[in-house]
Amino acid sequence: MMQEKQVAVVTGAASGIGRATGIKLAENGYKVVLVDYNQAGGEETLQLIKGQGGEGIFVKADVSKQEDVENYVNQAVEAYGRIDVLFNNAGVIQKFxxxxxxxxxxxxxxxxxxxxxxxxxxxxxxxxxxxxxxGAIINTASSAGIRPEHSIAVYSASKHAVIGLTKGAAIEYAKKGIRINAVCPGGIETAIFKSVADTFANGGYVPEELSPMRMGRHGKPDEIAEVVLFLASDKASFMAGSVVSVDGSLTV
Incomplete structure (x- = not known):
C-alpha cells in the first residue's frame, strides 16, 4: 500500500497527458508539483486538482534550461521535503x-x-x-521511439534517445531502490495531436504514409495517466528499464 501523501513532480502539466496524469496522481493521494512553461495552463491544472480536494503547487519552467530544472526540483523539496515520483513528460512534436x-x-x-x-x-x-x-521515474517517449513515423525523423530520433536515457539510467539505479521506466503513447487525443490533424485537413504537408489506427480510435490522455500511475506505484515494483507501449497496437 502506498504511504500517505507521496510527492510527484509532473512536467508538461499544463495540458494533455501531463494534466490528466497530474489530476490522476492527486486523486490517488499524491501531492503534486506541476511544471510547465505555460503558466496559465499549469495554474488551471492546479485549480482542477484543488477543486477536487487535492494538494499541489505550480512551478513555471523551461525544462530545457538547467537553472529552471534545478529550480523546480528545489521548489518541490522545499515545499514537501521529498520527491517520490518524477513524470518527465514535457515534449514537443516536430512539424511533418x-x-x-x-x-x-x-x-x-x-x-x-x-x-x-x-x-x-x-x-x-x-x-x-x-x-x-x-523513487520512481517515468519518462514519456513515444510510439515513434519504437517505430519511426514518416516525415518526422528528428522527433523519432528524440524519442529513441529518451528510451536510451531511460534504459541507461535504469541499469545504474536499479540496486538503489529507484525504478526508471518509459511510457510510449501513440496517437493520443491532445491539443498537439489535434493541431497535426488540422494541418493535414487544411492542405498542409501530408506524409506518404500515416499510422494505422488498428483499434478504430485514438487514445485518451487518461489512458496514459492510468499506466503512469501504475508505473509510479509499488504494483510495478519489479519493473525497471521497461518501455511500455500504450498505442492501440500501433507498433506491433
Missing part, C-alpha cells in the same frame, strides 16, 4: 516535413525540449531519490 527541409534550429528545438529536459530532470531528481533510498 521532408527530411532535408528541416532546419538546424528546428532540430535543436526538438532535441532540447524532448531529450535535454529528460536528462536534466533525472540529473537533478536522482540525487534526491538516492538520498531517500527510493
Amino acid at each position: 516535413a521532408p527530411f532535408t527541409t528541416v532546419d538546424v534550429a528546428e532540430y535543436e528545438r526538438i532535441m532540447s525540449i524532448n531529450v535535454k529536459s529528460v536528462f536534466l530532470g533525472m540529473k537533478y531528481v536522482l540525487p534526491v531519490m538516492e538520498q531517500q533510498g527510493n
